[in-house]
Amino acid sequence: MLMAIGFNLVLGVSRIVNLAYGAQIILTSYIASTLLNFIPAVVALPISVLLSLVIGAILWLVLWIFRKDLILSIVVSIAVALLIEGVLLKIYGARLISLVIAPGDIMGISAQWIIAAISSIASLLAFYLMMSRTMIGKRMAAVAENEDLARYMGINVRVTSMLSFIIASLFASIASIAITPLYAIYPHVGWYYLTIVLAVVIVGGLGSAMGALASSMILSFTQSLAAYYIGSPAKDLIPLTILISVLLLRPEGIFGRGVRWA
């Protein structure tokens, strides 16, 4: 959910389809995993988030240059994703890594799960407050609504776009740190996360935060049901099945407003 909202934010505000988002997610995990070998988690995790934000800002700069041609920016973001994957493969190899942040149980529930849930809910709440109560949020909404008009109103579109990218990177980092203790990762797994994000975003409606929220719940619920009743491999097929159904019946997505590209 967090990842999908981050992806949607960049798409809505910056009009950038960032297909390197999956790679960004796993990059934070690798940075955190490396730092944890040398420093305690309290220091390592914030530093890895900060580093990811810096990388996110650099990525924004690259994709901003190519933004005028959307197809071009898509190809470039794929190239960046491959570059990140290639660098991780070179440094770490194809082995699985995992983070242990909070071992043990709390009332029979894994502490890692509780941390993941709390951090996701807190991030979503903070995002909601930012979008509804702060000037930054209003500027983002204005740029997403009409970029030219926002520019005439004196809003710095470039800075707003960069901020949206940094917030999306922050969400990617939080999601990454929350997920890595639960599922081991390897360099190629970024594509898997990307497919989940894309399915959520398309089903929910491009650029719609509410759509991302609803579709992530629909997808995860149906995935769990499929895994239970049919078998584990079936759960990976659910996003595509739902995606095709939505594309057939409502191409703009469940909560999609406009039909910008549909």
Place this chain on the structure above:
Amino acid sequence: MGLKEISYGELIPLAVILIAMSVLPMLGLSSYMLTLLSLLLLFGALVSIYDFFYIRSGYINLGYTFIVASSAFSIAITLERLPTALAILAAFPLSMLFSIAILVPMLKLRGPFYSVATLLYPFTLAPIARLFPEVFGGDVGIYVRPLLSSPTHLYYLSLAISIGVLSLLFILLGTRLAIKLAMIKDDETLAESSGIGVVRVKILSHVMCTLMVTAVMIPYTQVSGVASVELADPMPVLIYALMASALYKPGSALYSFLGGMGIWWLDNFMRAAMYDLRLVVASSLLLTIYAARVVLGVAGTKIRK
């Protein structure tokens, strides 16, 4: 349009290369080298097909490897169950059946939305293969029944199919389909209001693309000996197709064929000499090529008018 887009003069180097390649087996090349050259030719053909049908129409299909892998599976599945001639014939409708999944978003979506939606397809093949291991062979894939035992025969089959595909693409370059695809790329709404049956063109081009890919995958699966989900991975087919298409005259099929062969050769070198840096080099090359197009003012995948 048509062959004017690619002058006869430009065809000469390609003809020379293909003639030279047709005499190569007579020079006593090893079986390994013949296998490599067969794959080189077939890879060039796969890239040209992508270039013509998707880059030309502006429908950047990021699920192209889904068509490639499902065609390979179709051939392997039919060869496993049917006599040879019938199996080859049956492979075409079967691969069409798979690729309808890609056609659905193509009819409904445009531009980046289409690209993003199609990117999901290749990643679903692995779970499908795991869910139905008796059909798709799980993660390992399925063994393809050999039809030709001699590498020289396989090489000539690959050469013949590559030449066939290229010839067909050149013929198509001179038809109204090529013009219509370019018009759809420029402005789909305008093309529709000009009386072009956009849906019909999309269906026709998709069907032709799938049939041609299936034809290419017949010798490809014979050379590789296996049809597996690995083929659905964006690297190398999709990434190198995007790279080769952007080198020169996107949508013309000729340069992407040559570029595709060159890039595949480079990839083969990287696999042997610097495997762990392969992704870094490939992605850097892709970035450089597209950045160069921006710098040179020929950004995107615009077709030369």
